[in-house]
Amino acid sequence: MRTALAIARKDLRQRIRDRSAIVVGVIAPVVIAGLMSLAFNGVNNFHFTLGLVELDHGPVAAQLVKALDAPQLRQVITVQDVATPARAASEIRSGVLAAALVIPVGFSAAVTGEHPEPLTTLTSNNATIAGDVATSVAGSFVAQVNADRLAFATAVAAGAPKGDASRLIGIVARLRIPLQAVESPIGAHELKVISYYSPGMAIFFLLFTISYTARSFFVDRSQGMIERMRAAPVRPVEILLGKALSVFVYGVVSLATIGVVTTAAFGADWGAPLPAALLGLALVFSVICLTALVIGIARTQRQAEGIASIIIFGLALLGGDFFFISSAPSTIKHLALLTPNGWAIRGFTDLATIGGGLGTIVEPVVAILVISAVVGAFALSLARRAVTS
Amino acid sequence: MTHVSGNGGTAGTGSPDPSRIPVLDCAGLTKSFGMRLAVDGVGFRIFEGEVYGLLGPNGAGKTTTMKMVCGLLEPDKGTISIAGRQAIGNLEVKALIGYVPQDVALYPDLTAGENLEFLARLYKLGRRTVAARVDEALELTELTDRRNDRLDSFSGGMKRRMNIAAGLLNHPRLLVLDEPTVGVDPQSRHAILERVQAFGREGLAVVYTTHYMEEAERVCDRVGIIDHGHLIAEGTRRELVAQLGEQDRISLSATGDLERLAEACRGVKGVSSAATAESSVHLVAAEGRHLLPAILEAADAAGIAVTSVDVVEPDLEAVFLNLTGTALRE
Numbered sequence: 275m276r277t278a279l280a281i282a283r284k285d286l287r288q289r290i291r292d293r294s295a296i297v298v299g300v301i302a303p304v305v306i307a308g309l310m311s312l313a314f315n316g317v318n319n320f321h322f323t324l325g326l327v328e329l330d331h332g333p334v335a336a337q338l339v340k341a342l343d344a345p346q347l348r349q350v351i352t353v354q355d356v357a358t359p360a361r362a363a364s365e366i367r368s369g370v371l372a373a374a375l376v377i378p379v380g381f382s383a384a385v386t387g388e389h390p391e392p393l394t395t396l397t398s399n400n401a402t403i404a405g406d407v408a409t410s411v412a413g414s415f416v417a418q419v420n421a422d423r424l425a426f427a428t429a430v431a432a433g434a435p436k437g438d439a440s441r442l443i444g445i446v447a448r449l450r451i452p453l454q455a456v457e458s459p460i461g462a463h464e465l466k467v468i469s470y471y472s473p474g475m476a477i478f479f480l481l482f483t484i485s486y487t488a489r490s491f492f493v494d495r496s497q498g499m500i501e502r503m504r505a506a507p508v509r510p511v512e513i514l515l516g517k518a519l520s521v522f523v524y525g526v527v528s529l530a531t532i533g534v535v536t537t538a539a540f541g542a543d544w545g546a547p548l549p550a551a552l553l554g555l556a557l558v559f560s561v562i563c564l565t566a567l568v569i570g571i572a573r574t575q576r577q578a579e580g581i582a583s584i585i586i587f588g589l590a591l592l593g594g595d596f597f598f599i600s601s602a603p604s605t606i607k608h609l610a611l612l613t614p615n616g617w618a619i620r621g622f623t624d625l626a627t628i629g630g631g632l633g634t635i636v637e638p639v640v641a642i643l644v645i646s647a648v649v650g651a652f653a654l655s656l657a658r659r660a661v662t663s
Numbered sequence: 664m665t666h667v668s669g670n671g672g673t674a675g676t677g678s679p680d681p682s683r684i685p686v687l688d689c690a691g692l693t694k695s696f697g698m699r700l701a702v703d704g705v706g707f708r709i710f711e712g713e714v715y716g717l718l719g720p721n722g723a724g725k726t727t728t729m730k731m732v733c734g735l736l737e738p739d740k741g742t743i744s745i746a747g748r749q750a751i752g753n754l755e756v757k758a759l760i761g762y763v764p765q766d767v768a769l770y771p772d773l774t775a776g777e778n779l780e781f782l783a784r785l786y787k788l789g790r791r792t793v794a795a796r797v798d799e800a801l802e803l804t805e806l807t808d809r810r811n812d813r814l815d816s817f818s819g820g821m822k823r824r825m826n827i828a829a830g831l832l833n834h835p836r837l838l839v840l841d842e843p844t845v846g847v848d849p850q851s852r853h854a855i856l857e858r859v860q861a862f863g864r865e866g867l868a869v870v871y872t873t874h875y876m877e878e879a880e881r882v883c884d885r886v887g888i889i890d891h892g893h894l895i896a897e898g899t900r901r902e903l904v905a906q907l908g909e910q911d912r913i914s915l916s917a918t919g920d921l922e923r924l925a926e927a928c929r930g931v932k933g934v935s936s937a938a939t940a941e942s943s944v945h946l947v948a949a950e951g952r953h954l955l956p957a958i959l960e961a962a963d964a965a966g967i968a969v970t971s972v973d974v975v976e977p978d979l980e981a982v983f984l985n986l987t988g989t990a991l992r993e
Contacts, residue, residue, distance in 0.1 A: 276784070276787055277784070277785055277787065280781060280784035280785065283781075284770075284773070284777075284781045287773070287777065288770065288772055288773065291772055292772070497766075497768060497769075497770070497771075498764050498766050498767075498768030499768055499769075499770065501735055501764060501768065502762065502764060502768040502782065502829070503785055504734070504735055505733045505734065505735060505757065505760065505762035505764075506757060506758075506782070506785035506786055506833070507754045507755060507757040507758050507785075507786065507787070508754075508785050509754065
């Protein structure tokens with residue numbers, strides 16, 4: 275163990291002396307997580323300007339205008355009157371408006387007539403979400419009107435006197451569609467972008483430890499240092515253990531520093547300290563096993579760098595370090611569960627939203643340890659051979 | 664193998680007394696890499712206070728032999744004992760060996776002190792002992808004032824000295840020096856050779872591999888000559904050279920086809936060996952001085968212009984040439 279500690283201490287000394295280690299281990303993840311947070315924060319505070327071309331001026335159109343002014347929509351939409359559809363299209367092209375809603379002439383009359391006058395939304399490829407929201411609002415209003423028409427027609431067909439039409443209209447106008455789809459997140463807290471990307475970026479840059487350590491092993495070997503260590507009374511496994519210890523210390527310090535900095539500077543939520551720390555330790559263990567795998571598979575420094583790059587970017591893409599895994603296709607979501615970083619991100623996300631203690635991270639930690647054990651068992655014999663060859 | 668035995672038991676004056684326990688005793692060492700037989704049945708013994716030279720051309724099997732001795736390669740066959748203890752697969756025995764590899768094996772981004780401290784810790788020494796050994800090694804290499812300087816700021820000679828110092832940190836009983844002067848300037852080479860001789864005087868058993876005949880002659884008490892994985896002769900310089908009898912070594916410098924010149928010289932009666940080396944042809948011949956006219960005539964007949972002739976006393980180069988028919992540095 276003393277020998278392994280000596281090797282770890284030496285590796286860490288070299289790593290600290292190489293300033294890029296601090297850049298990759300701390301500065302880059304904090305900066306990129308901050309930038310990601312800035313870039314994606316708009317998704318949580320979505321707001322756009324909707325052009326309204328009101329050509330009808332009838333009672334139904336007035337209801338629609340009133341609906342657009344509802345308090346729930348005011349958080350998302352600012353309505354701006356526009357004289358003509360052509361003018362609205364022009365302002366969408368120039369970026370003044372994100373989308374526009376055209377209420378055609380005769381829209382109110384068509385509600386009781388035979389020929390429908392459709393509501394039209396003008397949208398742009400540059401603001402697809404705004405277009406979707408405008409179309410959805412219009413569709414929702416039309417659904418309500420159609421429901422009213424159906425209720426009126428049903429009442430008349432059932433024998434209600436036509437002379438009571440104005441009374442019936444008053445009744446159906448007060449009716450609202452009772453069944454609605456309501457979003458109800460299972461977490462106690464909303465997931466902030468920074469709370470996703472802080473661990474995401476910390477894990478992504480932690481994966482670079484695989485490349486750095488594997489490269490340093492092959493540099494040691496080419497410089498004759500592994501041979502020199504083996505000429506001393508040192509077992510191959512002690513050399514590997516020393517390398518693993520240096521990865522462990524570097525990984526833990528890196529994750530902890532990023533956790534503290536992003537929490538203090540950006541308000542990221544990593545969850546309760548103890549479960550977050552256990553999750554981090556499990557993840558660092560998986561990085562050690564992956565490093566041993568690269569050392570075991572590669573024959574040269576270049577091969578090690580190449581294999582490590584494939585593993586780092588493959589894991590980061592599959593595990594969801596770059597994007598919200600929840601919005602990924604189901605195949606990617608399933609593949610993410612084969613990666614230790616995917617489980618770790620899931621664990622940190624659960625800690626930030628559901629909260630809770632150790633119970634929240636049991637499943638991710640066990641999954642990470644199982645993946646690590648499988649990789650580690652395969653890697654250890656290969657890595658031992660790399661030391662003695 | 665030609666084993667030349669002398670009478671004495673003191674290092675430097677003859678072959679050692681076989682009743683003493685050798686620091687290194689290896690026998691029948693054999694190692695293959697795939698189909699290539701790198702070392703075949705090599706065996707020798709080294710005693711306390713003795714500098715033993717393993718002399719041979721590049722690729723002769725010197726480094727492979729040394730790696731087996733140091734436990735870096737496991738022999739396919741053979742035995743190794745260090746200070747009477749079986750060494751193969753024995754981790755503890757490694758603490759008795761100081762290994763100085765052919766290339767400088769130190770961290771360029773660490774200071775001299777940090778390098779030595781790290782390597783000393785590999786021998787599981789206590790903190791105070793580590794500090795004392797590092798001081799000692801730096802003093803020995805006259806680098807105490809460069810203790811806090813990074814290795815990448817050192818000259819080649821200084822790095823070589825550090826490389827040797829690192830092999831002494833564990834106070835070994837057997838010091839293995841694998842071509843420690845390759846690529847070193849003459850001044851540093853001189854200093855290293857002086858130091859190696861001093862190790863022997865201080866009681867260390869030293870194995871010194873080299874392909875430089877002059878170094879083997881200068882620092883080694885006994886020399887083993889290795890070629891194509893076989894130890895073909897062993898003894899003190901005097902014993903080995905005595906094999907040649909009255910033969911001289913003649914060096915011919917010439918312009919043109921040296922191989923053709925060597926072939927022409929082989930045809931001269933009295934020339935026992937001829938081989939090319941770098942820009943000259945080396946001959947071993949009885950009564951060399953008297954054969955010079957015939958040799959020059961043969962060269963002339965072969966159309967080769969000889970530019971200089973040097974007749975020297977028999978030496979290890981001549982022994983190697985006589986035994987193998989090739990020069991040490993082809």
